[in-house]
Ligand SMILES: NC(=O)C1=CN([C@@H]2O[C@H](COP(=O)(O)OP(=O)(O)OC[C@H]3O[C@@H](n4cnc5c(N)ncnc54)[C@H](O)[C@@H]3O)[C@@H](O)[C@H]2O)C=CC1
């Protein structure tokens with residue numbers, strides 16, 4: 001307590017890619033007007049040098065715009081880019097993790113012992129890690145490494161659409177601490193961004209993670225010019241496998257979660273308009289002759305796909321348990337991504 005008033009929450013966003021920049025903008029529009037939060041939002045930037053020779057973080061602070069990952073959109077003067085991870089988080093008690101999932105473990109290790117006491121987190125990251133002991137969701141990795149509570153926010157949230165304030169919904173998943181989840185919902189909710197809160201953290205996070213693999217399948221179907229019926233079939237089979245996989249890993253996962261924004265809605269939007277879909281379409285059009293890594297670098301200019309590595313991670317889990325036969329779509333996507341099967345295998349049905 002300060003001067004008889006509760007101290008204002010301070011927010012740091014860890015990540016400044018496409019969604020990281022949009023999330024910072026959205027949050028900053030709320031911190032600027034809600035008394036519970038300090039105005040300033042610190043955004044950690046993985047520093048890089050732009051073709052002009054300028055540092056990305058300096059360019060963001062000067063133009064209030066991320067010219068590499070979100071060109072043409074003002075972030076708000078209260079978004080402060082900080083290339084120093086420790087300095088970005090040191091005063092914050094609300095930490096928003098939003099990097100590609102492959103980088104989060106290294107980032108968390110650097111943050112051990114550097115956080116303010118009482119800090120809490122939310123993860124917007126769609127992905128998981130696979131350890132010797134089994135799969136580890138990103139929110140759990142954050143909690144286990146840093147000893148802090150971590151909620152998740154997932155949903156049908158193509159960042160470029162939210163950047164121009166088109167209406168969308170999102171789902172916050174939490175475990176036990178509903179007050180914390182509601183605090184996050186307050187930070188994110190706007191008239192064009194509607195947030196629901198559900199007590200099913202694994203269900204919400206697995207929806208966001210697994211739909212990226214199904215989106216690869218949808219992109220392959222587009223690249224093969226198979227049409228809408230085939231794509232709808234892929235989405236249906238994919239949703240069914242997402243639910244079955246989630247429930248095998250975490251029996252507590254609720255069916256209703258798949259009807260929230262994080263479930264069927266995110267699956268649809270990503271299969272229609274996401275980056276995973278787009279790059280997979282190009283992969284199929286090239287007959288699988290150019291790798292996903294090559295196409296990602298050429299088409300996304302530094303943005304990262306999550307679906308290809310997630311397909312590999314899911315496959316490791318399936319192989320470990322001997323479950324491949326139960327998940328033909330999830331397995332086939334990985335086998336196509338690594339060139340073991342041709343793109344046409346996505347519709348050669350062992351799927352239904
Ligand atoms: N872009 C979107 O529409 C949405 C993305 N997401 C999820 O948000 C997460 C973050 O994605 P975006 O913000 O879109 O990122 P992005 O894919 O646009 O950008 C890649 C980011 O990774 C950073 N980076 C590169 N190398 C790095 C390293 N070695 N260490 C740390 N950072 C490094 C880059 O500086 C850049 O900020 C992902 O899990 C994604 O699935 C979720 C919803 C929507």
Ligand SMILES: O=C(CO)COP(=O)(O)O
Pocket residue numbers: 126155156157158159212215266269270273274275276277305306
């Ligand atoms: O997660 C997303 C939309 O909710 C974005 O998906 P992509 O990474 O495929 O663009």
